[in-house]
Amino acid sequence: MEIHIAHYLIVAGILFxxxxxxxxxxxxxxxxxxxxxxxxxxxxxxxxxxxxMHGNMQGRIxxxxxxxxxxxxAAVMLAIIIAVYRQRETVNTDDMDIMxx
Amino acid sequence: xxxxxHDLLAAGGGHxxxxxxxxxVTIAAAILMVMKKNPxxxxxxxxxxxxxxxxxxxxxxxxxxxxxxxxxxxxxxMVLFLFVIMLLNLRRExxxxxxxxxxxxxxxxxxxxxxxxxxxxxxxxxxxxEKPVDALLGEPALAGDSVRAIGIPLFxxxxxxxxxxxxxxxxxxxxxxxxxxxxL
Numbered sequence: 001m002e003i004h005i006a007h008y009l010i011v012a013g014i015l016f017x018x019x020x021x022x023x024x025x026x027x028x029x030x031x032x033x034x035x036x037x038x039x040x041x042x043x044x045x046x047x048x049x050x051x052x053m054h055g056n057m058q059g060r061i062x063x064x065x066x067x068x069x070x071x072x073x074a075a076v077m078l079a080i081i082i083a084v085y086r087q088r089e090t091v092n093t094d095d096m097d098i099m100x101x
Numbered sequence: 102x103x104x105x106x107h108d109l110l111a112a113g114g115g116h117x118x119x120x121x122x123x124x125x126v127t128i129a130a131a132i133l134m135v136m137k138k139n140p141x142x143x144x145x146x147x148x149x150x151x152x153x154x155x156x157x158x159x160x161x162x163x164x165x166x167x168x169x170x171x172x173x174x175x176x177x178x179m180v181l182f183l184f185v186i187m188l189l190n191l192r193r194e195x196x197x198x199x200x201x202x203x204x205x206x207x208x209x210x211x212x213x214x215x216x217x218x219x220x221x222x223x224x225x226x227x228x229x230x231e232k233p234v235d236a237l238l239g240e241p242a243l244a245g246d247s248v249r250a251i252g253i254p255l256f257x258x259x260x261x262x263x264x265x266x267x268x269x270x271x272x273x274x275x276x277x278x279x280x281x282x283x284x285l
Contacts, residue, residue: 002233003120003160006222011124011157013218015131017211022135024207030186031135031143037178038131038147041154044166052161052234057254063166064251067173068266072273074178078185079280085189086283 008049016042029081029091033074040070116234120160127153140186144179151175161234165247 015038022035044063051059085091130150137143151174158167255263 003117004233005230007120007124008157008161008234009222010219011128013215013222014128015154016218017215018128018131018135020214021207021211024210026135028140028191030182030189031140034143034147034182035135037174038134038150041151041174045154045157048158048161048163048166052163053230057251060163060166060251061255061259063163064169064255065262065266067169069269071173071178072270074181075273075277076280078181079277082185082188083280091189091191 005049005053009046012042012045012049015039015045027093029084029093029096030078032093033077033081037070037074040066116160119156123153123156123160126150127157140191141183144183144186147182148175148179151179163247165251 019035019037019039019042022038023032026032026035044066047059047063047066051057051063081091084096088095090096127150130146130153134143134146134150137146151170155167155170155175158164158170
């Protein structure tokens with residue numbers, strides 16, 4: 001059994017697809033955000049796999065920055081969810097339809 | 102520490118076993134994360150998924166990334182999620198309302214996306230793609246200390262992005278505090 005870079009890319013594809021299904025299917029805004037994090041991690045896995053393939057550090061440094069940005073993004077998104085919950089008493093995405101035409 | 106990992110992975114298909122085990126844990130936990138109705142259970146499965154992903158990073162010899170995956174993602178970020186879920190204190194009927202109605206549509210889109218990506222992976226062929234991971238360049242700079250190998254370019258070549266990141270984090274802190282204030 002030999003592991004190729006393609007194996008890692010396929011795992012990343014599976015994780016990204018699961019995350020996408022979660023974003024579309026789930027109605028809890030917090031769980032939608034968690035599925036977004038999963039998709040982000042699938043992209044990170046591709047970066048690390050290609051960094052391994054080319055034997056350089058750039059991909060890993062990019063993942064380092066991506067994790068930092070993800071932390072900032074999660075903090076702001078959760079603050080938005082708390083603000084919405086204060087206003088409308090819900091985190092259900094189907095109830096957040098005030099912008100609907 | 103790291104050479105031990107390296108020898109373990111190289112010994113008799115250890116790499117393949119570690120890869121398949123970590124991948125199975127990661128994917129199974131991710132599926133359970135999407136399927137669980139209770140958001141607290143979802144967080145716990147996502148933590149397990151991220152720990153499995155850290156194991157996959159170890160098989161790619163990215164030890165530093167594996168460590169910050171566990172510390173920052175599975176630790177800090179998921180605790181933040183858990184904290185917000187506890188803070189909002191969703192009632193049981195709120196959770197029950199969040200059923201899963203759009204499954205066929207989402208499944209079709211995800212399946213198409215997945216097969217397109219697999220097709221592109223199989224179609225792409227460069228010389229490095231044909232080689233198994235164990236046979237790729239061993240990265241001599243990485244073998245001894247990967248923190249050093251990631252730190253030197255980070256503080257020389259990538260110093261400006263690194264400093265900009267600190268400004269971004271400051272903006273995120275200020276934004277989060279401003280958003281959650283009762284009166285803006």
